[in-house]
Amino acid sequence: MWSYFIRRIVIGIPTLWAIITVCFFLMRLTPGGPFDSEAPVPPEILTNLRASYHLDDPLWQQYFSYLGNLLHGDFGPSFKYRDFTVTELIAQGFPVSLQNGAAALVLAVVIGVFLGIVAALAQNTRRDYAVSAIAMTGIVIPNFIMGHLLILIFGLWLKDSIFQLPAGGWEDGAFANRILPVVCLALPYVAYIARIARGSMIEALHANYIRTARAKGLPFRTVVLRHALTSAMMPVVTFLGPATAFILTGSMVVETIFQIPGIGRYFVQGALNRDYTLVMGVTILSAALVIFMNIVVDMIYSVLDPHVRYDEAAS
Amino acid sequence: MQSVLDIKNLTVRFATADGEVAAVSDVSLSVGKGECLGIVGESGSGKSQTFMAAMGLLARNGRATGEVMFGYMNLLTAKEQTLNTVRGNKLAMIFQDPMTSLTPHMKVGRQLTEVLVRHCGLNAAAARTAAIEMLGRVRIPEAARRFDMYPHELSGGLRQRVMIAMALLCGPELIIADEPTTALDVTVQAQILALIRSTREEFNTSIILITHDLGVVAGLADRVAVMYAGRIVEIGDVDQIFNAPRHPYTKGLLACTPRLDDPATATLATIPGQPPNLQHLPRGCAYHPRCPYVMDRCRVESPKLLPTGAGQNACFLDDLDVRAAS
Known part of the structure; x- marks a missing residue:
């Protein structure tokens, strides 16, 4: 299994290279450049800037020197935040997004799976409809509305009560400051996971082996948790692979609303500013995460479903 | 003989979008200690659902009424928790599809x-x-x-x-085997049947053998119940059912069994018509549209399962026989 794991990571490298290449040339094809701004820069300064960032070199030369730097772990200097390298920006922001994302992910999986099971066991009853309603709400309300709603409720209406929470800011990661953004980040995932878990749980409960387990006189809870849940988790895991990558790299909307110094905002700001190196940096980071999470998902499959085996002997 | 399982007036209904369907109607039977009872019928005859109800394994929309006594426990009214003390313990079930x-x-x-x-x-x-x-x-x-x-x-x-x-x-007193060999290759079928036979002797377990395969029943069962459209139409000793069947449906089923000594050109016998739709059961005897001996009475009245000879039979022909004899 480990040799398979390593093989998959090695295969991931050309994938990542392809993404880097496409992204690099797409960025350069986009009209505008990093030094276009509303107040035009004097031509002499512009020339100097372009020269210092090697923007006047032939494109292929820029591409290969970028790749060369990448191999040394150097993402280059940011075009916009001129005192920082991209590596520094990511090193500052990514841990924050990572912590929030991980917390939101755990919250989403625990609550989502729980709600999904509750709904599946009470299929087509009020309890089921209630869960579906919550899930639909979570999916339908976009997080820029949900974020403001949460601020309105916990920051304003419940002000001076024990439920009061900071409306924004980071305060170096104080617990109270994390609650609202994490909840806001988790809610849509709670909803998706609850819906997926409900569907797959209902399907699992109709399987013949569940009938066998019940005929064995096992308590219903054991039947559900031991015999049904594992198969029911497969679609959830499939969803979680790419979802994890996205949630860990931060949400531009949530981080903007709650003023959190993560890297989510760099996605959009970098693109708007034509900050070539910053966009490349965050793209490579999230692409690598997506590739990695897909490998992790395949690994988890082999744990959940013994049919899936990556041994040499089986292949 | 002391009985292990006693079913009295069991009726199983399913609530469907098109109204209620009675999959099992007023079934009564009992299984003695160490006995093997064969349950024979076509698909949809209610043979499986009878025992799904007994095991508390009916689908959500199913409701069972009547009484199924296993020892001192009425399996139909017992709470899930109580039921779980016997299920898989003294009362076990083997299902059709091992895959x-x-x-x-x-x-x-x-x-x-x-x-x-x-x-x-x-x-x-x-x-x-x-x-x-x-x-x-x-x-x-x-x-x-x-x-x-x-x-x-x-x-x-x-x-x-x-x-x-x-x-x-757990050394069960009764094993319900629901088509245990249907999904298997013929040679494997024979092995599994031999295994069931030997475990019965070894463990002195009562067995209910649900099948549509008359050959399986002939080799294993002591008694046979024939089900049609949710009712038992005939029940009796295995010899009697096979050698002197009384109910026209039983006769029809047996006639359908191909024999090795039939000439290769012989046409397979069939029972004309279709198994009835449980939602629109014919009036009177459910078998009358397919029955070669149908009488006027069969179209309006439903025959009861009454003792005849060594077994029980649900057919008005019996009345005629009685009158002819006297």
């Missing part, structure tokens, strides 16, 4: 030991020993190795043996 009836992500061994831990209070080590021993007793070669395998690593025949081992773990 899908074992939990795919659990090793075979764990699926056996969890029964022992639950019902017999064994610890993990003792349960392992007992489970491997039972796998050996159902003639699974290399039982200890198979114990640590997943279901998909076993053949269909082996999986059905595992199911039988699972049923036998």
Whole structure:
């Protein structure tokens, strides 16, 4: 299994290279450049800037020197935040997004799976409809509305009560400051996971082996948790692979609303500013995460479903 | 004979979008200690649902009324918790499709030991020993190795043996086998039937054998109940059912069985018509549209299951016989 794991990571490298290449040339094809701004820069300064960032070199030369730097772990200097390298920006922001994302992910999986099971066991009853309603709400309300709603409720209406929470800011990661953004980040995932878990749980409960387990006189809870849940988790895991990558790299909307110094905002700001190196940096980071999470998902499959085996002997 | 399972006036209804459907109507039967009772019928005759109701395994939309006594427990009214003290313990069931009836992500061994831990209070080590021993007793070669395998690593025949081992773990008084050989190859069928026969002798367990295969019943059962459209139409000793069937449906079923000594050119006998739609059962006897002996009375009145000879039969022809005799 480990040799398979390593093989998959090695295969991931050309994938990542392809993404880097496409992204690099797409960025350069986009009209505008990093030094276009509303107040035009004097031509002499512009020339100097372009020269210092090697923007006047032939494109292929820029591409290969970028790749060369990448191999040394150097993402280059940011075009916009001129005192920082991209590596520094990511090193500052990514841990924050990572912590929030991980917390939101755990919250989403625990609550989502729980709600999904509750709904599946009470299929087509009020309890089921209630869960579906919550899930639909979570999916339908976009997080820029949900974020403001949460601020309105916990920051304003419940002000001076024990439920009061900071409306924004980071305060170096104080617990109270994390609650609202994490909840806001988790809610849509709670909803998706609850819906997926409900569907797959209902399907699992109709399987013949569940009938066998019940005929064995096992308590219903054991039947559900031991015999049904594992198969029911497969679609959830499939969803979680790419979802994890996205949630860990931060949400531009949530981080903007709650003023959190993560890297989510760099996605959009970098693109708007034509900050070539910053966009490349965050793209490579999230692409690598997506590739990695897909490998992790395949690994988890082999744990959940013994049919899936990556041994040499089986292949 | 002391009976192990007593079913009285069992009716099973399913609520469907098109209204209620009675899958089982007013079925009464009992199984004696150590006896093997065969239940024969076409698909949809209610033979499986009768015992799904007894096991508390009806689908959500199913409701059972009547009485199913297992010892002193009425299985129909018992709470799930109480039911779970006998299910898989003294009352076990073997299902039709061994390919899908074992939990795919659990090793075979764990699926056996969890029964022992639950019902017999064994610890993990003792349960392992007992489970491997039972796998050996159902003639699974290399039982200890198979114990640590997943279901998909076993053949269909082996999986059905595992199911039988699972049923036998706690020394059940009654095993309900629902088409245990239907999904298997013919040669494997014979092995599984031989296994069921020998376990019955070895453990003195009562067996209910649900099947549509008359050959299976002939080889194993002491008594046979024939079901049609949710009712028992005839019940009696296996010899009587096979040699002197009374109900026209039983006669029809037997006539349909191909014989090896038939000439190769002989046409297969069939029962004309279709099994009835349970939602629109014909008035009177449910079999009358297909019955070659149909009388006016059969179209309006439903015959009751009454004692005749050594068994019971639900047909108005019996009345004629009685009158003719007197």
